[in-house]
Amino acid sequence: MLTITIPEEEYQDGLEACKHNLHGCIISPKGSIPLTVVGLKRNLALMWKDLSKWGILPLGKGFYKFSFSFSLLEDVRRVRSIASWNINPGIVNLFAWEKDFNLKVQ
Numbered sequence: 001m002l003t004i005t006i007p008e009e010e011y012q013d014g015l016e017a018c019k020h021n022l023h024g025c026i027i028s029p030k031g032s033i034p035l036t037v038v039g040l041k042r043n044l045a046l047m048w049k050d051l052s053k054w055g056i057l058p059l060g061k062g063f064y065k066f067s068f069s070f071s072l073l074e075d076v077r078r079v080r081s082i083a084s085w086n087i088n089p090g091i092v093n094l095f096a097w098e099k100d101f102n103l104k105v106q
Contacts, residue, residue, distance in 0.1 A: 020076045021097035022066045023059075025106070028090035035087065040064070043087040051075050061103050066094070 006014075028034055035043065041056050048054065052075060057065045068076065085092045 015099055018097055020068050022094045023097055023101055024064045024066055024092045024094045026062045026090050026092055032089040063103055
């Protein structure tokens with residue numbers, strides 16, 4: 001069994017770096033073709049074009065992690081102020097990033 005030890009200071013730095021990240025879930029209409037990650041990013045980029053750099057990571061089962069390089073906390077607040085974003089087809093629901101996020105309990 002392979003194990004990797006992460007020093008506590010580096011672990012805490014990593015958690016700090018994620019504090020402005022968000023989790024999201026796509027809710028698509030029944031029978032619709034799911035968006036690819038590229039399609040999802042393209043749709044959101046149209047709505048978030050004035051934000052700093054951001055990225056998306058699929059977590060499985062329609063869940064994603066959105067990472068942001070926000071220079072201003074106001075950008076985070078603006079994105080979070082709208083809980084659901086219409087991406088046609090479907091909706092992206094955003095919620096606060098959790099360090100122990102588990103798909104099985106969602």
